[in-house]
Amino acid sequence: MRAVFAVFRHELRRIFTLRPVFSVFILAAAIYAVFYPQPYLTEALRNVPIVVVDRDGTSSSREMVRRLDATSDVSVALVLPDLPSAQRAVYERTVSGILLIPGNFERDLLHGRPSPVALYADASYFLIYQRIAGAVSAVARTLGAEVESARLVGAGVDPALAGAVVDPMPLTAVPLFNPQGGYATYLLPAAFVLILQQLLLIGTGLLGTIPDPDRPSAGALATVTGKYIAYLVPAALILPFYLIALPYLYGIPRLGSPATILLFALPFVLAVCGLGLIASAVFRTPLAVQLATAAVGLPVFFLAGFSWPQESMPDAVRLVARLLPSTSAIDGLVRVAQLGGPLSEVADPFLTLWALAGLYGAIAVALAARRGRYGHVDRRR
Numbered sequence: 001m002r003a004v005f006a007v008f009r010h011e012l013r014r015i016f017t018l019r020p021v022f023s024v025f026i027l028a029a030a031i032y033a034v035f036y037p038q039p040y041l042t043e044a045l046r047n048v049p050i051v052v053v054d055r056d057g058t059s060s061s062r063e064m065v066r067r068l069d070a071t072s073d074v075s076v077a078l079v080l081p082d083l084p085s086a087q088r089a090v091y092e093r094t095v096s097g098i099l100l101i102p103g104n105f106e107r108d109l110l111h112g113r114p115s116p117v118a119l120y121a122d123a124s125y126f127l128i129y130q131r132i133a134g135a136v137s138a139v140a141r142t143l144g145a146e147v148e149s150a151r152l153v154g155a156g157v158d159p160a161l162a163g164a165v166v167d168p169m170p171l172t173a174v175p176l177f178n179p180q181g182g183y184a185t186y187l188l189p190a191a192f193v194l195i196l197q198q199l200l201l202i203g204t205g206l207l208g209t210i211p212d213p214d215r216p217s218a219g220a221l222a223t224v225t226g227k228y229i230a231y232l233v234p235a236a237l238i239l240p241f242y243l244i245a246l247p248y249l250y251g252i253p254r255l256g257s258p259a260t261i262l263l264f265a266l267p268f269v270l271a272v273c274g275l276g277l278i279a280s281a282v283f284r285t286p287l288a289v290q291l292a293t294a295a296v297g298l299p300v301f302f303l304a305g306f307s308w309p310q311e312s313m314p315d316a317v318r319l320v321a322r323l324l325p326s327t328s329a330i331d332g333l334v335r336v337a338q339l340g341g342p343l344s345e346v347a348d349p350f351l352t353l354w355a356l357a358g359l360y361g362a363i364a365v366a367l368a369a370r371r372g373r374y375g376h377v378d379r380r381r
Contacts (some may be wrong), residue, residue, distance in 0.1 A: 003218035007226025010216050012233055014207060020286065021210070024203040025234040032195050033241065037250055040184035045131045049077035050097040050121075051086045060106035064117075064143055068099070073135040090122065097121035097132045109147045127183075177253055177338050185252050189338055190306045190330045192242045193268075197326045198297060199238065200272040201279065204231055205289035208280025220369035224277065224361060231273045239265050243337060255340025264329075264336050264343065267353035271325040274360025281367040304330050328352040 015021055052068075054061050069076040077095050080086050086098045100118040108115035119136050123129040145167050153159050178185045207227075218226065243261050247254045283289045302308055303321040310318055310327075321327045332349035335341040343350060 003216070003222040004226045004229070006216040007218050007223050008229045010214070011207065011227050011230035014210075014212065015203075015230060015234055018207070018210060021203055021206050024199055024206065025238065029195075029199055029238045029241070032199075033246055036191065036195065037184065037188055037246075040182075040187055041250065042182075042184075044073075044180070044182050045127055046072055047075035048073060048097070048128055048131050049075050049095045050099055050132060051078040051080055051089050051095045052076055052099045052101065053080055053083055053086050054101045055103045056101050056105035058106035060109060060143075060147070061101045064101065064139060065099075067139045067143065068135060071135045071139065073131045090120070096125075096128050099136060109144070110151065112148070112151060115144075177255075179253070184250065187306070188250060188252060189247065189334050190304060192246060193330045193333055194301060194304060194326055196239065196242055197268075197272050197300070197324075197329070198293060200231070200235065200269065201276045201293050202290060203234070204273050204276025205279045205283070205293065206286050208277055209284060209286045209289055220365050223368050224365045227277065228270060228273055228361070232269065235269045235273075239269065243333065247337065253338055256337040260343060261333065261337050264332050264346065264350055264353075267350065267357045268325050268329040268333075270357035271353055271360055274357060274364050275325065277364035278360060278367065281364070281371065300324055300326060303327060306330060322352065323356070325353060325356055328356070 015025060050068075052065050054065065065076055065079065068074055078086075078089060080089070083098070083100065086095075086100075089095045090098060098118075098120040100120070102115070102117065105115050105117070117136070117140060119133060121129045121132040149159075152161075175181045204227075239262065240258070243265060244254075244258050246252075279289055279292065283292055303313075303317070303324060304326055305313075305321065310321065313321070328349035332346040332353070335346050336343070
């Protein structure tokens with residue numbers, strides 16, 4: 001126990017005195033917290049500019065343009081007389097889509113005939129396409145239902161019955177756990193876990209590769225245990241900040257209790273620290289650790305399962321993903337923190353994280369014992 005405490009005290013001192021390590025654990029954590037969420041704080045795309053080509057020029061076509069411009073998703077930037085002019089505006093990236101209202105639009109509506117409109121939207125950026133298509137579809141359905149209802153009422157149908165005929169099954173959509181239907185609420189909780197994993201990996205990897213001539217003499221198990229306890233100190237500072245404080249500051253829904261969140265995060269920290277110790281034993285130099293963690297950052301992002309569903313991944317890729325602590329941590333922490341689920345409902349990712357913590361800890365102990373033996377042989381020679 002005395003050897004564990006000596007390693008703990010020595011490693012903790014290095015965390016706060018080695019400038020590269022302190023920069024990763026404290027300064028980088030603060031910088032990420034401030035700057036990373038900024039592009040997503042608007043939650044959703046708003047007022048995407050489009051151009052309208054109105055070949056009808058009637059009150060109905062103008063009413064459709066007015067309603068479309070009144071939505072929060074789309075802004076009618078231009079109304080042009082012909083399609084070639086609108087195409088030039090799209091190619092110049094002045095607007096992101098074209099709405100073409102054909103001639104006889106109002107006449108066909110009043111006679112109860114289909115009056116289709118054409119939408120040409122930029123699909124190279126899918127979020128823009130989705131916003132434009134959704135807004136135009138909603139306005140077209142609403143206007144068409146109103147025209148049809150008015151036509152039926154004019155023909156002597158009871159207004160209540162006419163409304164039921166044009167919209168027999170009205171839908172009320174309630175976005176649970178993401179009331180704004182926004183991108184930040186969906187992305188940031190998972191991104192915070194990835195940031196934590198990256199910071200812990202780089203920090204522990206640097207600690208293991210920066211020369212340490214004054215390290216205390218201890219066995220492999222005592223060395224790894226002492227380091228684990230030391231790494232929990234900065235983790236105890238940045239985990240509540242990222243998992244509790246930042247969601248509160250950025251208005252992300254949070255239903256889970258802090259105690260449950262931190263308890264679930266404990267095996268995640270241990271697993272990542274064990275992986276960092278392994279990385280330091282494999283790569284040996286601080287530069288190699290930084291390059292390796294930077295190189296795997298993007299693959300880890302896609303393997304996490306929130307940018308691309310895991311159900312669509314091959315089985316071999318899903319197996320690799322389960323070996324990464326962030327995969328189970330994102331799955332469990334989102335359900336615990338945002339959905340308010342108890343630990344019993346996240347037993348599978350929780351136990352997976354403990355298994356990874358044990359696996360990577362055992363490998364770290366084996367590597368430390370091997371390095372101790374070879375270091376002892378080298379000193380005798």
